[in-house]
Structures are given as structure tokens and as C-alpha cells.
Amino acid sequence: MTLPAAQIDWLGFVAAVAILEATPGVNMAWLAGLSLTKGRRAGLAATAGIAIGLMLNAMLAGAGLAEVVQTHPELQVWLRRGGAVLMVVLAWRTWIDQSTEPSPHDGRNGFAAGLLLNIINPKAFVFFLVVVPPFLSGGALQLRQAFALGLTSVVIATAVHLVIVFSAAHAHAWLSDTNRTRVVRRIMAGVMIGVAVWFLAG
Numbered sequence: 001m002t003l004p005a006a007q008i009d010w011l012g013f014v015a016a017v018a019i020l021e022a023t024p025g026v027n028m029a030w031l032a033g034l035s036l037t038k039g040r041r042a043g044l045a046a047t048a049g050i051a052i053g054l055m056l057n058a059m060l061a062g063a064g065l066a067e068v069v070q071t072h073p074e075l076q077v078w079l080r081r082g083g084a085v086l087m088v089v090l091a092w093r094t095w096i097d098q099s100t101e102p103s104p105h106d107g108r109n110g111f112a113a114g115l116l117l118n119i120i121n122p123k124a125f126v127f128f129l130v131v132v133p134p135f136l137s138g139g140a141l142q143l144r145q146a147f148a149l150g151l152t153s154v155v156i157a158t159a160v161h162l163v164i165v166f167s168a169a170h171a172h173a174w175l176s177d178t179n180r181t182r183v184v185r186r187i188m189a190g191v192m193i194g195v196a197v198w199f200l201a202g
Contacts, residue, residue, distance in 0.1 A: 006136040008145060010152075013135040017153045020131070021160045026117070026195050030090075031161055033188035035168035037094070038106045043165035045107035049114025051158045056119055058150020059143075082120045084196040086113070091192035094185050 027050055035043030090113055132149060 006142070006145065007138045008149070009135040009137075013132070013149065014152065014156065016131060016135070017156050021153075021157045026121075026198070027114075027157075027161060028164055029191050029195070030114075030117070031164050032168045033094075033184070033191060034110055035165045036171060036184055037097075037188060038110065040165060040169035042106035042110040043169055044162075046110035046114040047158060047161045047165055049111035049116075050118050050161060051154050053115045053118025053121075054154045054157060055150055057121070058146060058153065061146065061150075080200055084200045086116055086120070087192045087196035091189040091196070094192065095189040097185060 031043055031046055031050075034046055
């Protein structure tokens with residue numbers, strides 16, 4: 001027997017997501033540092049990668065993968081390790097980067113990193129299991145509803161991320177000084193290592 005579609009408290013869901021996205025996190029810190037050091041184009045490309053990664057996560061969660069990830073701790077461990085390795089690689093590349101001008105590859109690299117970072121983040125997978133249920137009632141979550149919820153959360157997250165990117169990119173010109181750029185890149189690399197540790201700590 002097919003269960004009826006759930007009723008969604010959209011106002012409550014939007015408010016909850018807005019509060020969560022306004023809370024400093026991995027994506028916010030990384031986007032700010034990337035936009036500061038590489039400029040607006042790289043930040044916007046990374047924002048697009050993050051948005052697609054979050055949307056894919058939402059669809060996979062709606063299809064039942066979130067339950068698989070939550071009930072298999074070993075899978076969560078490997079996803080966290082993958083995220084940690086990615087952040088260490090990004091930290092190393094940031095640390096040794098000596099460029100003073102944006103590169104045509106910055107946008108592509110930012111997009112790929114944003115996409116991968118959010119696809120393999122186990123916390124993003126279980127987002128639907130933690131945040132969504134309190135706003136559902138009267139039935140089962142349908143795939144089309146999961147898509148709508150995911151799209152809503154991605155739009156909110158992207159709006160927040162765009163504010164961060166444009167704000168940080170505005171200060172990019174201030175970093176035209178080589179010494180300032182080096183200091184910010186060192187700080188950025190340290191933040192990425194901290195994120196890697198956060199991934200491993202679970």
C-alpha cells in the first residue's frame with residue numbers, strides 16, 4: 001500500500017535552514033579564503049560546485065542513501081577520510097601557491113573542489129534525516145518533495161555563499177601585496193587542515 005505524500009511545514013523548514021546556513025561552517029570558511037586569495041571568479045565557480053554537490057546529496061538522501069550511510073558507520077568513516085584527504089591536498093596546494101594573479105584554472109579547480117567536498121560529506125547526507133523529519137506530517141516523503149526541499153535548501157545556502165564570495169572578493173585587491181597574500185594563504189591552509197581534522201573527528 002502506497003502511503004500518502006507528507007505535509008510539509010515550509011515556513012518552519014525555511015527558517016531552520018536559514019539559521020543553519022548562517023552559522024559558520026566548512027563551506028563558508030573555505031569560500032571566504034578562496035575568494036580572498038583567488039578572486040570572485042574562483043569563488044563563484046566554487047559556489048556553483050557546492051550547490052550542485054548539495055543538490056545531488058539531497059536527491060540521494062531522498063532516494064534512501066542517507067539511511068544507508070547512517071546505518072553503516074564504516075561507510076561514514078571512509079567518506080570522512082575522503083573529505084579529510086581532499087582538504088589536506090587543498091591545504092598543501094594553497095600553502096605552496098606563489099601566484100599573484102588569478103589563473104584560468106582557478107575556476108575549474110574551485111568548482112571541482114566544491115562539488116567533491118559536498119558529495120563526500122557524510123554530514124550532508126544525513127541532513128535530511130536530522131533536519132527534515134520535524135517538518136513532515138501525515139505521510140511519507142516523496143521523491144519530488146525531497147527534490148523541492150533540497151532545492152529550497154540549496155537556494156538558501158547559495159544566497160549565503162554568494163554574500164560571502166562577493167564580500168571576500170571585494171577585499172581581494174587589498175591582497176595584491178605579495179606578503180599579505182602569503183599570510184592569508186598560510187591562514188587558509190591552516191583552516192583547511194582544521195577542516196580535515198573536523199572530518200576525521202566526525
